[in-house]
Amino acid sequence: MTSMPTLADADAGTHTGRPPRRTRRSLSEISQNRLAALLLSPTFLALALVIGYPLISAIRQSLYSQGQEFDADGFVVSDEHFVGLSNYADVLSGDRGAAFWNAFANTTFFTITTVAIEVAIGLAMALVMHHALRGRAIVRAGILIPWAVPTAMSGLLWQWIFSSNGIANQLLGQQILWTADGWPAKLAIIIADTWKTAPFIGLLTLAGLQLIPQELYEAARVDGATALQQFRRITLPLVKPVLLVAVLFRVMDVLRMFDLPYILIGSQKQSVQTISILAFNEAGNLHYGQAAAYSTLLFLYVVAVAYAFVRLLGTDLIAETRTIRKDARA
Amino acid sequence: MTASTLPATGRPRGTRSRVRAAAQYLGIAVIVVYCLAPFFWMVVSAFRRPTDQFQTTPLPDPWSIANLQAVFEPSVGFQRALLNSILVAGTTTAVTLLIGTATAYALARLDFPFKRTAAAIVIATSMFPGISMVVPLLKLFTDIGWINTYQAMIAPSMSFALPLAVWNLTAYLRQLPPELEQAAMIDGCTRMQAFRRIILPLAAPGVFTTAIITFIAAWNEFIIALSMVNKKDMQTATVAISRFTGAHGFDTPYGTQMAAAVVVTIPLVIAVLIFQRRIVSGLTAGGVK
Numbered sequence: 001m002t003s004m005p006t007l008a009d010a011d012a013g014t015h016t017g018r019p020p021r022r023t024r025r026s027l028s029e030i031s032q033n034r035l036a037a038l039l040l041s042p043t044f045l046a047l048a049l050v051i052g053y054p055l056i057s058a059i060r061q062s063l064y065s066q067g068q069e070f071d072a073d074g075f076v077v078s079d080e081h082f083v084g085l086s087n088y089a090d091v092l093s094g095d096r097g098a099a100f101w102n103a104f105a106n107t108t109f110f111t112i113t114t115v116a117i118e119v120a121i122g123l124a125m126a127l128v129m130h131h132a133l134r135g136r137a138i139v140r141a142g143i144l145i146p147w148a149v150p151t152a153m154s155g156l157l158w159q160w161i162f163s164s165n166g167i168a169n170q171l172l173g174q175q176i177l178w179t180a181d182g183w184p185a186k187l188a189i190i191i192a193d194t195w196k197t198a199p200f201i202g203l204l205t206l207a208g209l210q211l212i213p214q215e216l217y218e219a220a221r222v223d224g225a226t227a228l229q230q231f232r233r234i235t236l237p238l239v240k241p242v243l244l245v246a247v248l249f250r251v252m253d254v255l256r257m258f259d260l261p262y263i264l265i266g267s268q269k270q271s272v273q274t275i276s277i278l279a280f281n282e283a284g285n286l287h288y289g290q291a292a293a294y295s296t297l298l299f300l301y302v303v304a305v306a307y308a309f310v311r312l313l314g315t316d317l318i319a320e321t322r323t324i325r326k327d328a329r330a
Numbered sequence: 331m332t333a334s335t336l337p338a339t340g341r342p343r344g345t346r347s348r349v350r351a352a353a354q355y356l357g358i359a360v361i362v363v364y365c366l367a368p369f370f371w372m373v374v375s376a377f378r379r380p381t382d383q384f385q386t387t388p389l390p391d392p393w394s395i396a397n398l399q400a401v402f403e404p405s406v407g408f409q410r411a412l413l414n415s416i417l418v419a420g421t422t423t424a425v426t427l428l429i430g431t432a433t434a435y436a437l438a439r440l441d442f443p444f445k446r447t448a449a450a451i452v453i454a455t456s457m458f459p460g461i462s463m464v465v466p467l468l469k470l471f472t473d474i475g476w477i478n479t480y481q482a483m484i485a486p487s488m489s490f491a492l493p494l495a496v497w498n499l500t501a502y503l504r505q506l507p508p509e510l511e512q513a514a515m516i517d518g519c520t521r522m523q524a525f526r527r528i529i530l531p532l533a534a535p536g537v538f539t540t541a542i543i544t545f546i547a548a549w550n551e552f553i554i555a556l557s558m559v560n561k562k563d564m565q566t567a568t569v570a571i572s573r574f575t576g577a578h579g580f581d582t583p584y585g586t587q588m589a590a591a592v593v594v595t596i597p598l599v600i601a602v603l604i605f606q607r608r609i610v611s612g613l614t615a616g617g618v619k
Contacts, residue, residue, distance in 0.1 A: 032440050032441065032442060032521075033442045033443070035436070035440060035521060035522075036436045036440045036442040036445075037442075038432075039432040039433055039435060039436035039440075040432075040433050040436050040437075040448060042429035042432065042433070043429050043430060043432070043433040043452075043492055043496060044433075044448075044451075046429060046488050046492060047451070047452075047455050047488075047489070047492060047493075049485070050463060050467075050485055050486055050488050050489040051455050051458050051463060051489050053466070054462065054463040054465075054466040054467050055458075055462065055463075055466075057466035057469075057470065058462055058465055058466045061465070061466055061469065125361050128354070128357035128358065128360075128361060129358075129361070131354060131357075132354050132357070132358055133351075133354065134354075135355070135358045137606075138358070138362060139358055139361055139362060140606050140607075140610060141602065141603050141606050142361065142362045142365040142366055143361065143365050144602045144606055144609060144610070145365055145366060145369050145599055145602065146365050146368075146369070147602075148546060148595065148598040148599055148601075148602045149369060149591075149595050149598070149599075150549065150550035150552070150568050150591075150594060150595065150598075151550060151552065152550070152552040152568040152569075152571070152572055153372075153568065153571065153591040153594060153595055154368075155572075156571065156572065156587050156588070156591055157368055157369075157371070157372045157588070157591060158368070159582070159584075160371075160372075160375060160584045160587070160588060161368065161371060163582070163584065165384050167371060167386060170386050195364070195365075195368055199361075199364075199365055200613075202361075203610060203613060203614060204613070204614055206614075207610075207614035249456075249457075252456075252457040255459065256459035256460055256461065258460065258461065258552070258553050259552045259553065263572050275461075276459065276460070276461040276553070279461045279462075279465055280461060280464070280465075280553070280557070283464070283465045283468055283557070288465065288468075288469050291465045292465050292466065294461075295459070295461045295462040295464075295465045296462065298459050298461065298462060299458070299459060299462045302457060302458075302459055306454075306457055
């Protein structure tokens with residue numbers, strides 16, 4: 001997952017490994033590899049700098065104690081020394097540990113609830129749009145609007161909607177303190193996130209539905225399948241690959257959720273604090289070691305979930321690359 | 331299309347299709363209301379008088395641009411924040427497209443070892459959590475004096491913009507027939523010339539779509555801009571709005587915030603309405619085809 005091996009890979013492709021077959025074909029192959037390395041290197045260099053470097057640096061920072069400390073005489077000193085895993089021990093136990101496990105639980109809770117709700121709503125939207133004979137253009141324009149609204153702005157918008165005198169309470173005839181803390185705050189986050197991203201899942205799913213050949217449904221109908229059977233036996237299995245890709249990207253997105261709870265509820269509210277917010281707060285207090293430990297733990301969590309996803313559900317993100325290669329070799 | 335997915339029953343056809351049409355319109359209406367109602371409330375709230383902020387009429391009564399005027403008061407410094415956003419998002423988009431198009435071409439058209447690894451890494455990087463990058467870079471940028479600079483926002487933005495752009499462009503370039511450049515190369519063009527003279531002009535719509543999607547992503551970015559800048563002059567629009575403070579102490583200035591949110595959202599909404607077809611094909615390209 002790091003970017004470092006890539007540069008090596010791209011290089012390896014051009015300079016090493018190939019037996020020196022002096023045929024016309026291998027020459028063009030070598031020049032093609034050179035060109036590929038040339039075209040890939042700017043992107044991978046940039047990714048190495050903005051992702052590879054921070055990744056390694058965060059792991060290093062998480063093993064060092066950083067920031068200001070008091071020495072034996074009571075003077076403030078800027079200090080940086082190796083402390084091994086003590087930052088991790090620090091963030092996994094005691095007060096900080098409680099904060100971490102709370103944030104971990106929140107992050108996991110939001111991931112499961114929002115993605116589940118968004119998939120249900122997105123699938124329903126896609127089915128409606130797929131079967132619509134008229135009004136598709138309007139729906140398509142409408143469905144892109146939540147996607148285009150900046151998440152930070154949607155956080156403010158929902159804060160306004162959920163404010164104590166806001167429209168949500170007016171419509172419900174209630175006096176719920178949505179943005180204070182506790183379950184209403186969690187619910188507010190779920191609603192705001194669902195509004196913004198369910199249409200996006202709907203859009204991706206619709207594209208998947210449109211790839212299903214119509215003949216399948218005709219054949220099923222001839223065989224006497226009901227609408228529900230057609231949905232379960234044809235639509236769902238065939239749209240599943242697309243849906244899984246959408247779900248994977250959404251899961252990765254919610255795991256790193258920051259903007260929405262930070263703006264809608266606030267960075268110090270226990271009930272909506274995510275791991276990203278926790279790390280951000282620690283970095284803001286110049287506790288770089290602990291912040292790096294939190295963000296490294298989040299990274300490991302993301303990697304584990306992505307790996308499990310690809311392994312267990314067989315999400316094939318780069319299927320097309322493979323087909324192209326097969327074609328090229330044939 | 332609709333009729334074929336539902337089983338025929340004994341009821342008269344006319345009634346059934348009318349019911350079905352009604353259900354379709356209802357479904358469409360529900361989706362449109364779902365997507366637009368909160369956005370509508372944002373616009374409506376922006377155009378109320380500050381004294382009518384808690385009005386609940388569906389339309390402002392009377393309409394007022396007082397909130398908009400408050401946003402653009404010189405003391406707020408919102409013009410500068412908008413300029414910062416345009417600079418950061420614009421530069422990010424330009425640099426990303428410049429180096430991303432080359433990479434996308436290689437991934438879509440060339441055959442080379444480790445191609446699958448390269449593609450996998452591009453996808454993997456798009457899943458990297460922003461905070462895992464912000465914490466170390468914050469320390470690095472503090473050490474090298476980059477805090478409160480444009481490059482401190484532009485460089486980290488590449489981390490999400492590059493994978494997005496490369497993936498979109500790769501999907502688009504794959505759709506172009508390879509015969510075109512092969513023909514050009516048989517006619518004596520080098521691969522580079524074929525890319526410049528044949529592929530780039532044909533790929534223009536795809537590049538353009540990718541530019542819009544990348545620009546929107548960079549424009550909407552929050553955590554990097556929030557972390558790397560603490561001077562008001564350098565804030566981007568999204569961060570500036572989230573920090574608006576009201577004239578009356580602890581009251582959140584919702585009206586002003588909504589007006590400012592409308593200002594930063596409307597250009598995107600207009601772009602989306604004009605280019606909806608292309609954006610949809612761009613967004614779905616990575617996941618589906």
